[in-house]
Amino acid sequence: MAGGPVPDTRTAKVIQLYASSAPSSDRQSGLDAGKGRHPSQQPGPVRPTESPRHEPLGHPNTDGFGREPASVTPISDEITVDDSLGVEHGRVRPSPLFSLGGIRNAVADSLTATAGFIRERMTGDYEVDDFGFDPHFTESVWFPAIRQVYEKWFRVEVTGVENLPVDGGALLVANHAGSIPIDAIMTSLAVRDNHPTGRYLRILAADMAFDSPGVSEVARRIGATLACTADADRLLRQGELTAVWPEGYKGIGKLYKDRYKLQRFGRGGFVTTALRNAAPIVPVSIVGSEEIYPMISDLKPLARVLGLPYVPITPTFPWLGPLGLIPLPSKWHIHFGRPIETDSYDASSADDPMVVFDLTDHVREEIQQTLFRMLSRRGSVYFG
DSSP, X not given: OTTSOOOOHHHHHHHHHHHTOOOHHHHHHHHHTTTTOOGGGSOOOOXXXXXXXXXXXXXXXXXXXXXXXXXXXXXXXXXXXXXXXXXXXXXXXXXXXGSHHHHHHHHHHHHHHHHHHHHHHTTTOOOOOTTOOOHHHXXXXXXXXXXXXXXXXXOOEEEOGGGSOSSSOEEEEEOOOSSSOHHHHHHHHHHHHHSTTOOOEEEEEOHHHHHSTTHHHHHHHTTOEEOSHHHHHHHHHTTOEEEEOTTTHHHHTSOGGGTTOOOOOTTOHHHHHHHHTTOOEEEEEEESGGGSSOOOXXXXXXXXXXXXXXXXXXXXXXXXXXXXXXXXXOOOEEEXXXXXXXXXXXXXXXXXXXXXXXXXXXXXXXXXXXXXXXXXXXXXXXTO
8 A cells, every 4th residue: 555645634634533433332431421522412401490492393373382482572561461371381281082081071971960950950949140140050061061172172271360359349351262252151161160269250242142042041041141331330249250352243253364463342341340340350361262263254245144243264164064163172271360450540530531441452452462472382273
């Protein structure tokens, strides 16, 4: 090889590196000790509360839940965003309904509860209030059936229950979505199952709920009443937790492209009611309801003929017929925000349009900013 070409400097360094390499066992021990690694591979202190970082995989509302939340700048200095949102959302909990055992248990629980209701109903030992609310029916038939959907299909997680009053009246104000107002039913069960004293939530529903045969009777039995000033005043005076969805049909009938963008909150009638009764207003933010029936179009001409506010077109309805009415199993999160006190306002504030407008806008922005924060911490829409 004496007459061969002289290796260049780079080749000489490579030959020297391999010639001086340690035995494989020594190399492995050196790697185990962290030697020869790139600085990014060096082990560092492990903080138990720190979530692993991931690069964005898709839409920021649905991917990378383990990342630190994006900063949210409130529109008004008076808006406060709860930093405790979603701390329990770092894990994935699959729906038990995907297993045969979950379906079997759900059916068994519902049948058992209904049988017990019929047996006790025959004794006649039950009460119904002036609004038609039937706690016996609600506890024995309605909640056991809805709880299966709540726990096993939507897998609802709840935060901020400590912001609900232990006793006395309060007005809960929430965002509205989903084509069919299932969010009101889920919120009602969330209060009942998570409140420390198991309080009931009285729902203020739209006129259509009481104009529909069958629906009206069930709505009254589970604690709903007409969304009017007289009924709302009376419920708050009686110390009831009362809930309203001021977006109305504009909220549940909006297209999927407008999801989680709050619509107008009416003329602020709920604020007037809260002011007159000095009742605290609790903002409620619901994530998950927008994806159960993603509305991609609205057949407005057909809706006018049928006398309906809208006729939704979704990826499954009407293409799949009755099966298209089954809601998609989105993962839900309901957050009860810090109450906005109204007892510091004087009696004339309820009749002051500027006070009502400002407070209405304040409540709306509280919910909107909280939704932004919840979405920034969200995992997968259907598997998060």
